[in-house]
Amino acid sequence: KSGDQTVKDSIYSAYQMERIKQLASEVPSNNLVLERYNERKALKQLSQQRIKSWGNTVMGSRLKRLAATDERARLLELERQKQDREWAIVREKEREDAIARAKFLLRAEDPRVRTLHSQLLMSNVLQERDKQLVYKTRRGIAMKIHEKEETLKQRLQHLDAIEKEKEELQNAHAKRFNFAKDLRQEIAVRAAEREKLKKAEKEANTNHSGDIRKELQEKAKHNRENKAKEALEIDRTLIGQINEKKAIQEDLLVKSMELDDSNTRFNNMKNMFAEQKKKFAEQQASERMARYEVVAKLNIDANNEAKETRAKLLEAVTNAPSGIVRQIRDTDKINLKQQYLKEQEEFLRIHNEKKQKLLEAALEIKEKDRAKNIQEGELWKQEKEAAEERKKKTLLDIKAHHVEQINFNAVRKLEEKKKKLQQDAVAIERATKDNADFEEYASEMIRQWKADGKNVAPVLNTLEKERPGYVKKRPGMMKTEFDHFERLGFTVRWMPVDPILPPK
Known part of the structure; x- marks a missing residue:
């Protein structure tokens, strides 16, 4: 019943019904199978496209996750590109700064710029000098004012001191007058007291003169005893020092004797060794001479023996019979002559044969050379x-x-x-640009220096020298107020070029 209900509730389109009829009536073929495969594939793709927005499926969640990953990657890439653009701007700024710094350094190495900087420094020096001169002038004026104030102050103090001194002198004079008055009164009083004391002493001396004499004698005795004790102590100290000095001298004497004894033993040993060395050298010399004598004797004996042998041989030859010797000599001469004649004949024969062979060989070689020369020619x-x-x-x-x-x-x-002309044009353009930049830079610096109130005369003089076509004016080129040639009586300004020779 449920199946029938499903069929009743299902609604198919005309295309679907036509397709169902076609599939039911036709026999499947390869094209039909391919069409069905493509249809299923298209339906699957359509289904996948529909479920992309579904969050409760595996495919949908995976696609969302991949889309989120791609979005994060895209945002990261955008951020990275933004950072790269910012970093490129920073690098370009650093590059421009480096180029500007390099250009400044190159420009600073230019002799004209260096000269300009040196003259600007000279302007600073001149400004500092002017400030120092102003300061020196002001300081001199202030010092003079201070000195005048000090002088006036000292004069006032001196006048005050003089007034005080006058008052003190007047007070001292009054004090001295009062003191003299009091002193005269006191002298009179003391003179009266002294008269009274003299009278009293006369009376006392008569009573106590014996006691005073005894006391003085005891004091003198006590002093003599003390002096004797001090002299005894001094003698004991001197005796001890003398004994100590004698002991030191005796000790030094003993040590000196021991040193002399050791030196004597050393010298004796040295002399003994020298004697032994001398004896050994004499013994070696005598042994050497003995060996020389033995060798010389052996040579003399050998020479004598050789002389005796030569003398015996000479005596044997001399004492031989003269006829035997002459016969031996004649026989030898005949044999030698015959042998010489045979050798001479054999030599002539061999020489003639060789000469003939050489002549024939020379003729043959001459013919060959002639033919060869013709061919080589x-x-x-x-x-x-x-x-x-x-x-x-x-x-x-x-x-x-x-x-x-x-x-x-x-x-x-x-x-x-053409290339050189192009290079010259580029160089001229570059030089013109450099000159313009230099003039602009120099003008700016001069403007700043003038604004600061500095002396720019050295800079202007230097720029005038750097100007093209500048000619330094010498004293002879400058106009003067007086004409010295006319003043001295000369009519023309003529200087001889060629040397003036005396007439022949």
């Missing part, structure tokens, strides 16, 4: 003609190459000239 003639042809061809090739090289050099020189 022909070859030389042919080679000479070929060499002349090659030379002519080479000269023609060289001439053609020279023409080509001349044309190439002309074109190259023309290109170099």
Whole structure:
């Protein structure tokens, strides 16, 4: 019943009904299978497109997650691109600053700019000097004012001191007058008291003169005893010092004797060693002389023996019979003569044979050389003609190459000239720009220096020297107030160029 209800409730379109009928009536084929596959694939893609927005499916959540990841990556990429653009701006700013700094350094290395800077520093120095002069002038004026004030103050103090001194002198004079008055009164009183004391002493001396004499004698005795004790102590101290000094001298004497004894033993040992060394040297010399004598004796014996042998041989030859010796000599001469004649004949025979062979060989070689010379002459003639042809061809090739090289050099020189003109134009343009920049920079610096109230005369003089076409004026080029030639009686300003020679 539920199936029937589903069929009743289902609604199909005309296309779907037509498709159902077609599928039910036709036999499946390969094209139909492919169409069904494509249809299912399209339906699947359509289904996937629909479920992209569904959050309760695996595919939908995965697509959302991938989309969120892509969005984060896109935002990160945008942020990275923004940072790259900002960093590029910073790098470009740093590059521009570096270029400006490099240009400033290059411009600072320019001799004109360096001269300008030096003159600007000179302006600073002149300004500082002017300030110092103003300060010195003001300080001198202030010092003079201060000195005058001090002088006036000292004069006033001196006058006050003089007034005080006058008052003190008057007071002192009054005090001295009062003191003299009191002193005269006191002298009179003391004179009266002294008269009274003298009378009293006379009376006392008569009573106590014996006691005073006894006391003085005891004091003198006590002083003599003290002096004797002090002298005894001094003698004891001196005796102790003398004994101590004697002990030190005796100790030094003993040590000196011991040192002399050791020196004596050392010198004795040294002399003994010297004697032993001398004896050993004499013994070696005597042994050496003995060896020389033995060797000389052996040589003398050998020479004597050789002399005896030569004398015996000479005596044997001298004492031999003269006839036997002469016969031996004649026989030897005959044998030698025959042997010489045989050798001479054999030599002449061999020499003639060799001479004949050499003559024949020379004739044969001469014929061969003649034929060879004729052949070589022909070859030389042919080679000479070929060499002349090659030379002519080479000269023609060289001439053609020279023409080509001349044309190439002309074109190259023309290109170099054009390139040089372009470089000169660029250099002139650059120099003009540098001059304009320098003038602008110098004008700006002069304007600033003038605004600061500094002396710019050195800078202006330097810029005048840097100006093209500047000629330094010498004293002779400057106009003077007086004409010294006319003043001295000269009619013209003429200076001889050639030396003036005396007349012949």
